[in-house]
Amino acid sequence: MLFGVKLSNEIFPPWKDHYINYERLKKLLKENTIDAGSKKGKSAWTDHEESQFVAALDSELEKVYSFQATEYGLVNKKIESLEKQVEEINAQGDKEHVEWEPFQQELENALSEARELDQFARLNFTGFQKIVKKHDRLHPNYNSVKALLSIRLKELPFHSEDYSPLLNRISQLFQFMRDNLKTGSYISTSLSASLNTPAASSLSNQQDLDYQSFKFWVHPDNLMEVKTLILRHLPVLVYANETDDNPSADPIITSLYFDNSSFELYNMKLMKSNTSPSLRLRWYGKLSDKPDIFLEKKIVDKTDDENSRDIRLKLKEKYLNDFIINHDVEGFKQKTLQRVKEMGTSEQIINGISGDIDEVGSFISELDLQPALRSVYTRTAFQIPGDDRVRVTIDSDISFIREDAFDEDRPIRNPDEWHRTDIDNAGSDLHSVLRKNEFTKFPHAVMEIKIKSTSKRKASQANGISIPFSRKHGKWIEELTTSHLVKEVPNFSKFIQGIASLFLEDDRLDMLPFWLPELEDDIRMNPNQAIEEEKKKAKNQTDMKTRLQRIEDAPSRSQDRNAGINVEDIDHESSDDEGGYSAPKRKQKTEIIPFLTGGSKLANVDSEDEEVELPPGVMKPKTLLKQAGALKIEAKIWLANERTFNRWLHVCTLFSALTFAIYGAVKKAASETLATNMAYLYFFLTLFCIFWSYYIYIKRLSIIKERDGKHLDAPLGPMVITIGILVAIIVNFVSGFRHAAAQITVQDAEPLHPLIQYVLEKTYHLVGAEGY
Known part of the structure; x- marks a missing residue:
């Protein structure tokens, strides 16, 4: 929404003439006749027009500040008048015959004016910022007016007024009414x-x-x-x-x-x-x-x-470094308990404080x-x-x-x-x-x-x-x-x-x-939009309650129709709490090892497509309701998918490094054939990682965008990698022992412990080593 439209829609009518004249300032900038950044636009704007705009801007600022200061003073006087009335009522002591209606009306007016004054300051401050930004954009060859506005706002700070003191005083006046009014005859239902x-004492028991x-x-x-x-x-x-x-x-x-x-x-x-x-x-x-x-x-x-x-x-601040940074729990505890004892605290409370200090100290140290x-x-x-x-x-x-x-x-x-x-540090500027x-x-x-x-x-x-x-x-x-x-x-x-x-x-x-x-x-x-949304929400809630009531009533209405159904044939997924019933089980389509490919874990549950027959003339929609509307996915979902893809790429890098390291050292290996085969195996795992990671990334991206209910788990890739590494380790182990057995002769063999000798013999026999 353009700010000019926003300003005209949100102004407080009684104060209409005291707002920033945004349209006049826009006309002075010649926004409609100047093309920002063009040579023609630069030459069309003169020093006289620049001075005229700055003077008008300063005049508007003076006008807004003067009105804001005057109105703030009037609201303050109204509150002072009400406070004097409170003092007079307390002095007289007769509160039953007080006319509360004028008092409450004046208090409501003061509160409303304070709220409108805050909105007045916000709108005008935004207007000044917008018009200055527009000036700097349309006339870049002139000095920025932003610095001038900042200086003038420090001198005329209508935007930085703190309304907390006013609200606190108004709050005390409302509390005075709460303490003294016994009936709500003069006030609204919600306020009554x-x-x-x-009092809270009525709830004590x-x-x-x-x-x-x-x-x-x-x-x-x-x-x-x-x-x-x-x-x-x-x-x-x-x-x-x-x-x-x-x-x-x-x-x-x-x-x-x-x-x-x-x-x-x-x-x-x-x-x-x-x-x-x-x-x-x-x-x-x-x-x-x-x-x-x-x-x-x-x-x-x-x-x-x-x-x-x-x-x-x-x-105490002086003890915090020892307790938090140096972890001197005992020293801090002694100083604290000594101070507590001097205050005459009971032994039970002192023991409790001691235990709390130990617990917090160990909590900081352990983590x-x-x-x-x-x-x-x-x-x-x-x-x-x-x-x-x-x-x-x-x-x-x-x-x-x-x-x-x-x-x-x-x-x-x-x-x-x-x-x-x-x-x-005192006096330091935060920014x-x-x-x-x-x-x-x-x-x-x-x-x-x-x-x-x-x-x-x-x-x-x-x-x-x-x-x-x-x-x-x-x-x-x-x-x-x-x-x-x-x-x-x-x-x-x-x-x-x-x-x-x-x-x-x-x-x-x-x-x-x-x-x-x-x-x-x-x-x-927008308030009207909020009201409409609440009406829709209430209507949806009513419709939902009606549907739930129908579901709860369904078993009693259909009891005779389902009398012939065997209880053992009812779907095991049904729930008594839901109040519904299920049809007999159907034969389900089977899938070989569905969990490996990331298939749905609900594959054995009846599909809605199988249960619902569309009437003649009704077509299945191409876009489902769950896919309609703006796509709003939490950032962590996207980041989690990308993080998984990056970790797969990290595994690919490790496999590729291992592949080239083994292939480069083939000549130095005890078995060149084995080393070459291992390099080929790891190269296959590298290629598999690359294609699998990209496939899973795209698949999960599609599921997220389509808001599909499919599960995102797919353990096939990790299982292939695990099996490949396991095969490589076993082959290396067997080949290594065979090679070691071939190098050992009876003369070279050193005497070993009988148990170690027995284990080696069984291992060599297991891997098929010959000549040992």
């Missing part, structure tokens, strides 16, 4: 449900709490709208940090993830092994401010929930772990104080930075330090320190919804999102998660994303996350 949420976590991507353009939607129902959690100059701002969190040079933790977590541990360091704010540093180890055991547990140790990845992001958390049944966190401005020292010749981090000192391939920025924000429910509900089928909605919070959460504002990404992990994006070309990564190709797509969606 949130305001009437009972309830058991069987089910905890689940769900993750979503949020585009930066939708971030402000998502935040304003959430804080209508959940207040913003303010992180108390004494060293922070702005305590109302969202905290910057740094996580340092551990792994080894083989990426064992990454591969275990991505391949969803039964036990997948993880280890990280975490702190809030700048390291130069001496924050608390936490070492967190998380163990997830899918076979036994009792073995799943978290370890969290609070560490040879080291800091490998740094993740830096800003976190906004929403939760009702004292009630942890619903908590929402949004991590934005996510950056991933390499922290490893895997390459001993060119380490990213000093191997003798537990962190990159060039980044954490001036980092090189191009050392960091990457995640394009979206990550929203996580954590829910505790009092009963284990099945996943919601109506919207396709597996969230156990509660009565109090269900409606607004469902509206948010099924809206066009977010995109669900199950099992998303910042650790996996960071490793995959920074070490993408590394052969040590066995797998890549399934969501990686989706980062190239625009996750933004």
Whole structure:
């Protein structure tokens, strides 16, 4: 979509005259009359027109900044007025006779204006960037205006305004309403449900709490709208940090993830092994401010929930090198326990801390772990104080930075330090320190919804999102998660994303996350399109339920028809859980050793083509439904096929080297005939490897493109190679012993141990050696 069309569609009508006049600036550039790069175009643009455009650009920038600053001040005054009303209500003490409707209306207006102001800044900033880029493209013979725009944006920073303080204050006002309103007569249904949420103490005696976590991507353009939607129902959690100059701002969190040079933790977590541990360091704010540093180890055991547990140790920065780099576990433990004892901690807790330190220390030493990845992001958390049944966190401005020292010749981090000192030094500019391939920025924000429910509900089928909605919070959460504002990404992990994006070309990564190709797509969606998709999804779910109901009812309706069928003749693949029945077995087509050629493992199952007879006039489609639509294959599938092909080529290279080495040494061999035959055998294996690797690569490529259900395994090639090598080894063995026997005479034979003598005689006899 052209930006001019996008701007006209997304402007806030009351502020229409205060947006950048994009069309006027385009006319000043003479885009329609100048051919970029041509001699005629260069001569048509004059210095006067250049000055006129720059003046107009600066005027538009002044206009946008002035309006943004004025509106920000008005929103701030509205919030101050509401805060004064709260103070007056608290001073009077009579909250039952307060008119809440005007208060809530004013609060909603302030929230809406804050959201629109954020969108206003985003649209205008994009417009200025677009028009400057267009100028530089159309008039390359003039100086770039980009530098001028950067200087003016520093003086008029309408695009960098932080709205977190406003949202935090609005959140406190909504919380004031939750604390004092007893009814929802003045508010919407969804907000009423949130305001009437009972205290967490009412759940203290309830058991069987089910905890689940769900993750979503949020585009930066939708971030402000998502935040304003959430804080209508959940207040913003303010992180108390004494060293922070702005305590109302969202905290910057740094996580340092551990792994080894083989990426064992990454591969275990991505391949969803039964036990997948993880280890990280975490702190809030700048390291130069001496924050608390936490070492967190998380163990997830899918076979036994009792073995799943978290370890969290609070560490001092000065002890980290000894513990992590030098592996001085005992020294670190003594210093830590001494400090804990001075605080008057009980003996039981001290023993627990001691065991945790030993466990983490041995975990680091056994797997040879080291800091490998740094993740830096800003976190906004929403939760009702004292009630942890619903908590929402949004991590934005996510950056991933390499922290490893895997390459001993060119380490990213000093191997003798537990962190990159060039980044954490006070006053250092992050972008001036980092090189191009050392960091990457995640394009979206990550929203996580954590829910505790009092009963284990099945996943919601109506919207396709597996969230156990509660009565109090269900409606607004469902509206948010099924809206066009977010995109669900199950099992998303910042650790996996960071490793995959920074070490993408590394052969040590066995797998890549399934969501990686989706980062190239625009996750933004038109609201009308989202509504239509939800309607289609709901209709499909309804049709599916109807079909399943028919299948479940089928046995009872057809019981009389199938009364004569013997139970022993029913297909053994049928399942009682599916509620259906199967026809008697048919004779299947046989295939000689089907597993050698990679044939389907479901070859003995009845084919749909055999069971379905098309009615007259109906033709079998040339393109199946599974092959329709855009081809979206995960990157790891392509890479796995290419990686297998490359490994086959590696085997071909080894065989060819062995072939020419043997053939070149034929004259020096004890048996020239044998050496020549061995060279021919290895040459045959070389040719077979070349043709087989190409055949399998093309075949699997075709299966992937056609979305075929055939299996990709084909063990014929490895079996031929194995048999060929085995034959070569046996022939060499037999020939070698025969030659050795022919060279030994009775006079030359040295006396041997009787057992060795017996083994040699039997071996020579077995290989047919004569004269021994």
